[in-house]
Amino acid sequence: MPxxxxxxxxPVPTSNELQDVVLSGTNKHTPTVVHKQYAIHRIRAFYMRKVKYCSQSYHDKLALILDEFPLLDDLHPFYGDLLNVLYDRDHYKLALAQLSIAKKLIDSIGTEYCKYLKYADSLYRCKQLKRAALGRMTSVIKQQSASLAYLEQVRQHLGRLPSIDPVSKSLILAGFPNVGKSSLMNVITNANVDVQPYAFTTKSLFIGHTDFNYTQWQxxxxxxxxxxxLEERNVIEMQSITALAHLPCCVLYLMDVSGSCGYTIQQQAQLFKTMRPLFSQKPVVLVLNKIDICPINQLEEEERKIIEEIKGMSTLCCECSCYKPELxxxxxTKACGLLKETVAQDRFSGKKGELLLNKLRVTMPKKRDDIARPAVAAPVIKEMETDEIEPEMTQCQKELIKYQHDFEAYERGEIPWSEYMKEREKYILDNDEWRYDVIPEIVDGMNIADYVDPDIEKKLEELEKEEQEQLLTATMEFDDSMKLSEEDQKLYEEIVxxxxxxxxxxxAKKGNENNRIENMTRGRSRNELKEHLEDLGIDTETAHETSKLAKSKSRSRTKSVKRGRDIPFMEEEEETDDKRGRSNSRKRSRSNSLIRKGEEHSMPRQEMRDKAERLRRKAIDALHRQSRTGESDRKHDIERPKWLLAGKRTAGTHDWR
Structure with missing residues (x-):
């Protein structure tokens, strides 16, 4: 872990944001109502509380920034120098120092004006002192706008830095630009570093991880x-110098033997000699890259001599190419093993190494004379050893041990399956056919031996016999006498x-009493009705004349009873002079007419009527989504009533009234 x-x-706020947060918080979290009629000590406490709250808020915000930013002197030397290269140590320290001074100034301003408020003699004077105190604190914060902006940029860049552990084992790739460092990084690790054919593609440190011998390497x-x-090197180059100087690592120095990087072998060798002080006490691996473009044997004699000279300065030399990942x-493997050996040697060298070696010591005694000194044992133990006689094993036990050894040999792959199966022919079992059965001991986490029942076949036969007996008894009980007679069967069908x-x-009747039914859908014509009435013994001529008369006359607008009307196929009732008497049969309402004349006239086609119905339903759905009863429902409830929410009430001292 890093x-x-x-x-x-x-995140570091700007000066304006910091002022807005603190001043709005002061107004929000402190009382806001004061009157000149209050006692003077109450007025003083009112304004003193605001000054103290504002001072403490500024103090907390600045202290958080100072505590979270790292101190360069407390960091590992690698990170200390890296931050110095990236952000300039003096500028970084100056920005933090200015914030620390601003924090102390704000604390002193708060203390000073609280002292002045103790001697204020009126509300106006207290208010002016509070205003002056908050104004001075805000002025101090305004002066720190540059420092706050700088620290915010530093914070953003720090968050983008790779998490490099300066203590763990690392492999560092170094060399001229465009010699293949990023390509090697992508092959060894899963890091997806950008690779381009031009120089200085990599402008900062990139980290990847790989595994070797069950440990993670950077x-x-x-x-x-x-x-x-060194004085002429820029920030990009100084990051490489910092990593090489401070990290315990194995250095992989890459050389482009083809010269496609833009630098000759002589220049690359000179850079190796210049950087040699950074390689002290570190294993160095010389990597001759891009041998697919120009093999070593095709180089000139002078270039080969230079490479041989650098090989003598390095610990190890390897030839590689991106088109040969196995290299x-x-x-x-070689670089990690080399670093591992170096770390082990460093650990056991010096005073610490002596202490470690003293903890682990193996003594090898030397022979001093020819006197025999055998092991001493108690007499009782000797008697036990002499009395113990191993019983002779039977032939069956010897065979079983032999079979077990054969099975273990097959599991290890020492003998083939055919030889193992030949040995199974010698198994001693109740049935010879069982010799080649494969019976596992455990299945689904359960022991098979717990579920083996030697009498399972016998029990199965008994169960089958019992089932057959039950079926026979059931069929015998079902006699022919239980069948229905022809008359009963006919009666049953009529009932159904x-x-x-x-x-x-x-x-049909349920919910359809008032629904409109057209004549074609009724399923009966006038002739069918006439035949039905004749079957019932009703005179159809009178009913036919009555229906003609009803068609010829216009419909009455009232529900008054028509006296003197012949009512067919019903008993005549006594006539009354009162026209308000109740009608014997209720008339059909107008709303049950087949098709309205207005709709047929305005929208003669069925498609138009369907479209109008869809639009009507869409408008109704919109009203229903707003929880309205109709178009006339314009009720608007007050969501936040002012009488309930206005004003300021302290917690637990007042009711909402």
Whole structure:
């Protein structure tokens, strides 16, 4: 895990944002109502509370910034120098120092004006002192706008830095720009570093991870370094210098033997000699890259001599190419093993190594004379050893041990399956056919031996016999006498048919009394009705004349009873002179007419009527979504009544009234 987590630093607000947050919080979290009629000590406490709250808020905000930003002197030397290269140590310290001074100034202003408020003699004077105190604090924060902006940029850049552990084992790739460092990084690790054919593609440190011998290793890709004095190197190159100087690592120095990077082998060798002080006490692996473009044997004699000279300065030399990933795998194995040996040697060298070696010591005694000194044992133990006689094993036990050894040999792959099966022919079992059965001991987490029942077949036969007996008894009980007679069967069918008719009639009547039914859908014509009435013994001529008379006359607008009207197929009732008497039969309402004349006239086509119905339903749905009863429902409830929410009430001292 990384030692430092710079990503958790809280964002730094600007001066204006800090002022808005603190002043609005002061107004929000302190009382806002005061009157001149109050006692003077109450007025003083009112304004003193505001000054103290504002001072403490500024103090907390600035203290949080100062605590979260790392101190360069407390960091690991690698991170200390890296922050110095990236952000300039003096500028960084100056910004934090200015915020620390601003915090102290605000604390002193708060203390000073609280003292002045103790001697204020009126509300106006207290208010002016409060105003002056908050104004001075805000002026101090305004002066720190540049420092706050700088620290916010530093925080953003710190969050983008790779999490490099300066203590764990690392492989660092170094060399001229465009020699293949990023390509090697992508092959060894899963890091997806950008690779381009031009120089200085990598402008900062990139980190990847790889596994070797069940441990995790860091692989750090550094920007390219040019061969010029240290004072002339820029920020990009200084990051590489910092990593090489402070991290315990194995350095992989890459050389482009093809010269496609833009630098000759002589220049790359000179850079190696210049950087040699940074390689002290570190294993160095010389990597001859891009051998697919120009093999080593095709180089000139002078270039070969230069490479041989650099090989003598380095610990190990390897040839690699991006088109041969297996070479990179060998390179990683050799480099990691080399660093592991170096770390072990350093650990056991010096005073610490002596202490470690003293803890683990194996003594090898030397022979001093020819006197025999055998092991001493108690007499009782000797008697036990002499009395113990191992019983002779039977032939069956010997065979079983032999079979077990054969099975273990087959499991280890020492003998083939055919030989193992030959040995199974010698198994001693109740049935010879069982010799080749494969019976596992455990299935689904359960022991098979717990579920083995030797009498299972016998029990199964008994169960089958019992089932057959039950079936025979059931068939015998079902006698022909239980069947229905022809009359009963006919009566049963009539009952079922009558029930179906009743269900259909009930379903037709339910909820459909006032529904409009056209003549074609009624299923009966006038002739059918006439035949039905004749079957019932009713005179159809009178009914026919009555229906003609009803058609010829216009419909009455009132529900008065028409006296003197012939009412067919019903008993005549006594006539009354009162016209308000109740009608014997209720007239059909107007709303049950087949098609309205207005709709047929305005929208003669059925498509138009369907579209109008869809639009009507859409308008109704919109009203229903707003929980309105109709178009006339314009009720608007007050969501936040002022009488309930206005004013300020302290918690637990007042009711909402």
């Amino acid at each position: 030692l430092y987590t710079f990503k958790k630093i809280t 692989v750090i890709d550094t920007p390219g370094i040019l061969d010029h004095p 990179y795998g060998e390179l990683k 048919e009558a029930q179906g008719v009743l269900k259909a009639v009930s379903k």
